[in-house]
Amino acid sequence: MTAPGEAARRKPARRPTIKDIARRAGVSESAVSFALNDRPGVSADTRARIRRVADELGWQANSAARALSGERAGCLGLVLARPARTLGVESFFLQLVSGIQEVLSARRTALLFQVVEDLDTECALYRRWWAERRVDGVLVVDPRTDDPRPALLADLGLPAVAVGGPATPEPTGVPPTAPLLSTVWADDAKAMARVLDHLHDLGHRRIVHVAGLPDLAHTARRIHSLRTTAARRGLDAQRVRSVTTDYSDAEGAEATRRLLDAAEPPTAIIYDNDVMAIAGAAVAAARGIPVPARLSVVAWDDSPLCRVAHPPLTALVRDTANFGRLAAAELLALLDGGPPRTVEGELPHLEPRQSTGPPPRAD
Amino acid sequence: MTAPGEAARRKPARRPTIKDIARRAGVSESAVSFALNDRPGVSADTRARIRRVADELGWQANSAARALSGERAGCLGLVLARPARTLGVESFFLQLVSGIQEVLSARRTALLFQVVEDLDTECALYRRWWAERRVDGVLVVDPRTDDPRPALLADLGLPAVAVGGPATPEPTGVPPTAPLLSTVWADDAKAMARVLDHLHDLGHRRIVHVAGLPDLAHTARRIHSLRTTAARRGLDAQRVRSVTTDYSDAEGAEATRRLLDAAEPPTAIIYDNDVMAIAGAAVAAARGIPVPARLSVVAWDDSPLCRVAHPPLTALVRDTANFGRLAAAELLALLDGGPPRTVEGELPHLEPRQSTGPPPRAD
DNA sequence: AGACGCTACTAATGCGATTTAGTAGGTGTC
DNA sequence: GACACCTACTAAATCGCATTAGTAGCGTCT
Numbered sequence: 001m002t003a004p005g006e007a008a009r010r011k012p013a014r015r016p017t018i019k020d021i022a023r024r025a026g027v028s029e030s031a032v033s034f035a036l037n038d039r040p041g042v043s044a045d046t047r048a049r050i051r052r053v054a055d056e057l058g059w060q061a062n063s064a065a066r067a068l069s070g071e072r073a074g075c076l077g078l079v080l081a082r083p084a085r086t087l088g089v090e091s092f093f094l095q096l097v098s099g100i101q102e103v104l105s106a107r108r109t110a111l112l113f114q115v116v117e118d119l120d121t122e123c124a125l126y127r128r129w130w131a132e133r134r135v136d137g138v139l140v141v142d143p144r145t146d147d148p149r150p151a152l153l154a155d156l157g158l159p160a161v162a163v164g165g166p167a168t169p170e171p172t173g174v175p176p177t178a179p180l181l182s183t184v185w186a187d188d189a190k191a192m193a194r195v196l197d198h199l200h201d202l203g204h205r206r207i208v209h210v211a212g213l214p215d216l217a218h219t220a221r222r223i224h225s226l227r228t229t230a231a232r233r234g235l236d237a238q239r240v241r242s243v244t245t246d247y248s249d250a251e252g253a254e255a256t257r258r259l260l261d262a263a264e265p266p267t268a269i270i271y272d273n274d275v276m277a278i279a280g281a282a283v284a285a286a287r288g289i290p291v292p293a294r295l296s297v298v299a300w301d302d303s304p305l306c307r308v309a310h311p312p313l314t315a316l317v318r319d320t321a322n323f324g325r326l327a328a329a330e331l332l333a334l335l336d337g338g339p340p341r342t343v344e345g346e347l348p349h350l351e352p353r354q355s356t357g358p359p360p361r362a363d
Numbered sequence: 364m365t366a367p368g369e370a371a372r373r374k375p376a377r378r379p380t381i382k383d384i385a386r387r388a389g390v391s392e393s394a395v396s397f398a399l400n401d402r403p404g405v406s407a408d409t410r411a412r413i414r415r416v417a418d419e420l421g422w423q424a425n426s427a428a429r430a431l432s433g434e435r436a437g438c439l440g441l442v443l444a445r446p447a448r449t450l451g452v453e454s455f456f457l458q459l460v461s462g463i464q465e466v467l468s469a470r471r472t473a474l475l476f477q478v479v480e481d482l483d484t485e486c487a488l489y490r491r492w493w494a495e496r497r498v499d500g501v502l503v504v505d506p507r508t509d510d511p512r513p514a515l516l517a518d519l520g521l522p523a524v525a526v527g528g529p530a531t532p533e534p535t536g537v538p539p540t541a542p543l544l545s546t547v548w549a550d551d552a553k554a555m556a557r558v559l560d561h562l563h564d565l566g567h568r569r570i571v572h573v574a575g576l577p578d579l580a581h582t583a584r585r586i587h588s589l590r591t592t593a594a595r596r597g598l599d600a601q602r603v604r605s606v607t608t609d610y611s612d613a614e615g616a617e618a619t620r621r622l623l624d625a626a627e628p629p630t631a632i633i634y635d636n637d638v639m640a641i642a643g644a645a646v647a648a649a650r651g652i653p654v655p656a657r658l659s660v661v662a663w664d665d666s667p668l669c670r671v672a673h674p675p676l677t678a679l680v681r682d683t684a685n686f687g688r689l690a691a692a693e694l695l696a697l698l699d700g701g702p703p704r705t706v707e708g709e710l711p712h713l714e715p716r717q718s719t720g721p722p723p724r725a726d
Numbered sequence: 727a728g729a730c731g732c733t734a735c736t737a738a739t740g741c742g743a744t745t746t747a748g749t750a751g752g753t754g755t756c
Numbered sequence: 757g758a759c760a761c762c763t764a765c766t767a768a769a770t771c772g773c774a775t776t777a778g779t780a781g782c783g784t785c786t
Contacts, residue, residue: 015494017742028766033744043764060494064436065742067427068771075475080457094443094456098478105477110497112438113476114468115461131378131423133772134473249667279671286673304612305668308642310649380772391736396774406734428772431741496742 016057025053036061063110067133076104076331077112077135081122081142091303092320093141096163099324100139107332109136119144123152130156137180137331139163143217154179161331163323165217182334183342184327188218189225191316191348195270195298196229196240198350203358204268204296205235209242210255210280212272219244219272222300226270239264245276252276256283260295267359268296274303277313281355292357302351311354318348379420388416399424426473430496439467439694440475440498444485444505454666455683456504459526462687463502470695472499482507486515493519500543500694502526506580517542524694526686528580545697546705547690551581552588554679554711558633558661559592559603561713566721567631567659568598572605573618573643575635582607582635585663589633602627608639615639619646623658630722631659637666640676644718655720665714674717681711 018032025032027046034041035050042050067073078100080093097113104111112135116122126149129135137159140149153160159180165188192209199207209226212219223242230240243259245251252271259266260283271277277299284295291297291311299306302315323345330343381395388395390409397404398413405413430436441463443456460476467474475498479485489512492498500522503512516523522543528551555572562570572589575582586605593603606622608614615634622629623646634640640662647658654660654674662669665678686708693706 015496019742029743030745030767031765034765037744039745041764046764058490058494060491062431062742063495063497064427064430065771066744068425068431068773069742069744070771073427094478097476101478105479108491110475111477112473113460114474115457115464116468127421128423131421132426133378134426249671253671275667275671278668282671282673304638305641308612308616308638308645310645310673382772392773393737393775394735397735400774402775404734409734425772428741429774431743432772432774433741 016059017062020057021050021053021059025050073133073136074108075110075112075135077129077138078141079122079125079138080115081117081119082115083117092301095320096324099321100328103325103328103332123148126152126156126158130158136335139327139331144215145217145220146215150179150181153181159331159334161327161334163327165221180334180340182330182340184323184330184345186318186345187347188221192222192225193229194350195316196226199268199296200233202356206239206264206266207268207270208259208266209270210252210272210276211242211244212247214244222272247273247276249275249279253279253283256280260284260287260289270298270300272300274299274301274306274315278305278309281309281313291355294360296356298356314353314356315351316348317351319346322346379422380425383420384413384416384422388413436497436499437471438473438475438498440492440501441504442485442488442501443478444480444482445478446480455664458683459687462684463691466688466691466695486511489515489519489521493521499698502690502694507578508580508583509578513542513544516544522694522697524690524697526690528584543697543703545693545703547686547693547708549681549708550710551584555585555588556592557713558679559589562631562659563596565719569602569627569629570631570633571622571629572633573615573635573639574605574607575610577607585635610636610639612638612642616642616646619643623647623650623652633661633663635663637662637664637669637678641668641672644672644676654718657723659719661719677716677719678714679711680714682709685709
């Protein structure tokens with residue numbers, strides 16, 4: 001009657017605790033804790049013995065117990081706010097995540113990953129994770145021009161790294177609490193200038209940038225850079241400009257159609273992601289417009305697709321996994337008490353392929 | 364001197380505990396626990412009052428404390444074992460994950476997601492998660508024909524759902540411990556039969572299946588189905604066959620090149636994913652082989668890319684997010700003490716687009 | 727009126743670690 | 757030899773919640 005669940009299902013192996021180690025090593029639990037956490041208070045001999053026993057038993061700290069007493073959850077969070085519709089073909093996130101985890105796994109830190117529909121849900125999730133003490137910090141992606149997240153996170157005291165750009169250009173007004181927000185970003189402005197230079201040097205004068213979501217910070221930076229670079233080169237703002245989309249293949253194709261139907265169609269188009277670039281190239285192909293003879297195409301972000309496209313697309317290549325590594329390292333540094341920093345990742349470089357060339361003679 | 368960290372960094376808001384609620388509601392902590400967990404032992408009035416106070420304080424259970432006392436971590440795990448190289452363009456996983464999380468978030472369950480290099484690391488990770496009590500169960504993807512994971516998980520007593528196919532056809536030998544493994548799968552065999560029927564009806568007699576990794580269970584099922592369906596239809600096994608790849612665009616393209624160079628090139632190719640299909644179509648385009656006039660192309664798994672390709676690719680469409688929902692629901696049922704089950708997801712359906720048509724007359 | 731049972735609670739214990747406050751035992755000092 | 761002092765440990769408290777074992781109060785039955 002008092003029998004412990006000696007039911008049909010055989011009980012799986014019990015997980016060893018420090019108590020088990022203590023008993024087998026003939027010491028107290030505290031000694032075990034000291035030994036396994038590299039704290040002083042145990043002799044080298046005892047420490048070695050305890051370590052050996054722990055290994056024998058295959059002991060691993062119970063993460064819940066550790067989190068409860070030690071303040072640290074040993075877990076970081078990453079939320080991706082994307083309407084399911086645009087959860088399309090993008091290697092970006094898996095690459096980023098794999099880079100992040102390379103760094104985290106070395107530190108035995110787990111990553112909580114969640115896809116949500118919108119920004120509000122994302123914020124609610126941060127609150128919940130904070131209240132539940134589920135994560136020690138978060139990686140914030142897709143920073144926006146007017147972003148509520150840094151303030152929220154500062155308020156909660158949740159350490160964070162903004163991946164992809166300075167979410168807040170400068171702390172404005174009264175800091176609510178000391179923000180623990182680092183930033184890892186790439187110089188989109190300079191990259192855009194390089195692309196424009198490349199096209200301009202080839203002879204293009206009518207260049208359109210099919211941008212992504214307008215309220216993302218990096219989109220704003222790219223648009224701004226296009227404008228200033230064009231001005232610097234004395235290009236006509238009517239002919240060198242940006243149009244915004246939602247990053248989907250559908251809007252990329254639609255924008256391309258509109259552009260090609262215009263009285264003075266562009267001779268080069270820069271797409272803010274690979275999917276739109278492919279979609280755009282397909283539109284051109286469908287209309288019998290040869291690439292690059294009559295239209296040059298550049299994709300921001302490379303992918304296998306750009307390589308297998310016909311013709312292969314000139315692309316801005318960046319090492320996304322490395323970006324993830326950088327971000328993870330920065331967040332860990334923050335958790336270790338380091339100061340918030342702003343770190344610049346590698347500048348994307350232009351990989352010329354067969355989708356760019358000089359514009360048709362008439363232009 | 365005894366001042367609590369009244370340091371430079373202002374202390375972030377303290378998270379309320381049940382003790383705070385108990386004090387404010389004038390009851391004991393146990394009463395609060397009962398009230399908030401829908402257990403008997405408190406009157407309706409008191410329960411309501413406690414709930415109100417908890418809401419006011421914005422209380423959320425500390426996940427570590429709950430895990431420590433309540434046995435449940437409130438967290439599930441998903442490991443993706445992929446060499447970084449093939450972490451390419453695939454909407455499959457993000458879609459799957461977003462479906463999974465739709466179900467989980469309703470139950471306040473988090474998802475630990477990790478990308479690793481290989482199967483061994485994946486197994487090690489399961490062990491660690493188990494030892495650390497980090498997860499209550501896991502979702503196993505990419506089941507293989509000879510898969511070590513079911514046995515390991517059964518051994519650990521870690522509930523799991525195999526996503527994408529019966530990892531073990533039937534429990535063979537002595538079951539180590541009662542396995543808690545459910546399966547969610549799609550009938551790849553029937554889907555393959557449909558594809559083959561479609562192509563056969565169009566008149567194709569030389570059909571090649573460019574398959575993915577040969578040791579994945581669903582690849583095996585597709586290959587087997589191709590063979591038996593071909594036999595049933597009286598097709599020549601020399602002319603209707605499968606070749607395997609690693610799913611990458613590079614191998615997809617390479618396989619296509621080899622096939623097209625053969626003495627009797629196929630008139631139709633079925634690719635096991637969208638990336639290879641696009642790469643294959645690009646190879647055909649590069650050789651001036653018109654699709655579908657001289658070569659029909661079918662992609663297994665749809666994506667925006669198939670739609671924007673030129674011509675748009677005929678694809679086997681499946682609702683991946685829904686597959687994720689199904690898997691998550693099954694795992695939760697298992698955690699609630701339900702029996703392991705095998706659930707069949709929706710059959711993928713063929714979406715004919717412009718990449719398939721009758722073979723050239725000569726054939 | 728006492729035994730009984732039920733409701734609505736409180737007190738105490740445990741989960742598995744970390745951490746603080748002790749406490750033996752040895753060493754050095756004058 | 758009394759004292760301080762360090763080393764190497766142990767005992768006990770703690771984290772926040774769940775849970776089990778009480779317990780007080782009240783109505784009911786015989």
